[in-house]
Amino acid sequence: MTNIVIRSVLVYLLLLAAMRFMGKRQIGEMQMTEFITMIMLSELAILPVTDTDIPLLQGIVPLAVISSAEVVFSFFESRSVRFLRFMSGNPIILLDSGGYIEKNLRMTRISREDVEAQIRTSGYAGPDEVEKVILERTGKMSVLPKRESGEVNDA
Amino acid sequence: MRNFIAAVVIILVVAGAVVLNAAHIKSACGELDSLLAAGEYRKALEKWERERPYMAFFIRDGEIDAADLHLRELELARSRNDRDGEQEHLAGARDALIEMINYESVSLGSIFCVPFRR
Numbered sequence: 275m276t277n278i279v280i281r282s283v284l285v286y287l288l289l290l291a292a293m294r295f296m297g298k299r300q301i302g303e304m305q306m307t308e309f310i311t312m313i314m315l316s317e318l319a320i321l322p323v324t325d326t327d328i329p330l331l332q333g334i335v336p337l338a339v340i341s342s343a344e345v346v347f348s349f350f351e352s353r354s355v356r357f358l359r360f361m362s363g364n365p366i367i368l369l370d371s372g373g374y375i376e377k378n379l380r381m382t383r384i385s386r387e388d389v390e391a392q393i394r395t396s397g398y399a400g401p402d403e404v405e406k407v408i409l410e411r412t413g414k415m416s417v418l419p420k421r422e423s424g425e426v427n428d429a
Numbered sequence: 430m431r432n433f434i435a436a437v438v439i440i441l442v443v444a445g446a447v448v449l450n451a452a453h454i455k456s457a458c459g460e461l462d463s464l465l466a467a468g469e470y471r472k473a474l475e476k477w478e479r480e481r482p483y484m485a486f487f488i489r490d491g492e493i494d495a496a497d498l499h500l501r502e503l504e505l506a507r508s509r510n511d512r513d514g515e516q517e518h519l520a521g522a523r524d525a526l527i528e529m530i531n532y533e534s535v536s537l538g539s540i541f542c543v544p545f546r547r
Contacts, residue, residue: 295432327490339443345436 281323281330288334289319292341296348305351305362305411311344362411369407382409393417450487451533457484458526465523470504473522488529496525 292315296308304312315337322333351358366378368389379386389407390400396417398404406418457480464473477500485493499522506514 295435329486329489331486335443335447338439342436342439342443345432346440349433349436 281326284330285319285323285333285337288337289315292337295341296344305348307344307347307351307361311340314340358411365411365416366409367406368409368415369401369404371405372401374401378409384409389415451535454484454487454533455530458530462523462526465503465519465526470500470507474500474504484529488532492525492528492532496522496529499525 296311318336318340319333322328322330347361351361366382367375368378368382368384369375374386374389379389392415393401393404393407398417398419401407403420404417405420406416408416408418410416457476461473461476461480464470464476477496481493481497499518503515503518503522506518
């Protein structure tokens with residue numbers, strides 16, 4: 275039991291260090307690579323905590339490698355638009371000038387109701403008040419008002 | 430930029446360490462297996478006792494304990510002239526060593542398949 279407690283603390287501190295190293299402050303704004311990294315880190319980190327038969331290094335090494343890979347990928351994403359598009363895709367326009375783009379809605383499996391809910395959340399009554407709704411790489415929807423509305427809101 | 434360089438260094442160091450570690454473990458297990466095959470049980474046990482602390486950092490406790498048990502029992506079986514026990518523990522020790530070698534080996538089988546365990 276003592277080993278489990280010590281391992282828990284060690285793994286927790288290592289995870290904190292990994293998050294700090296990756297530099298993510300807004301966990302809600304994750305790109306695809308970051309989301310995958312978070313899932314893998316949480317699964318890998320807990321293994322040596324719950325199973326003392328596994329050497330601690332078998333949790334630490336993958337944690338270090340995945341964190342480092344995420345830093346490398348995000349570095350190239352910040353330097354190359356082409357690489358960013360390859361890794362995380364492009365923002366997708368769901369609504370333009372009041373009209374839904376059905377092909378994009380089907381491709382993203384997002385319904386009109388979802389889009390309208392996001393429009394209302396952004397403070398607009400309906401699609402008629404909105405210029406564009408864009409599905410960003412992070413999976414969030416941005417609502418851009420018509421020019422006469424005078425405000426720009428991000429989702 | 431600093432974090433990027435640190436990340437690249439970490440990846441390279443880990444890759445190098447993994448390769449060296451795999452080579453060392455496979456070499457050590459290979460030597461142990463050769464000693465067992467030659468009937469040098471005492472020497473094999475002494476070498477195992479030198480290598481075990483290092484291997485314990487990288488190999489599951491269950492596998493370390495299995496090899497440890499068979500190697501110790503092997504020496505005891507020989508001293509008691511227990512032929513059956515000697516054969517059993519010799520096979521067990523060699524299987525355990527082969528398991529460790531396979532654990533450090535990279536192949537399509539080791540990546541995609543669960544290793545066969547007796």
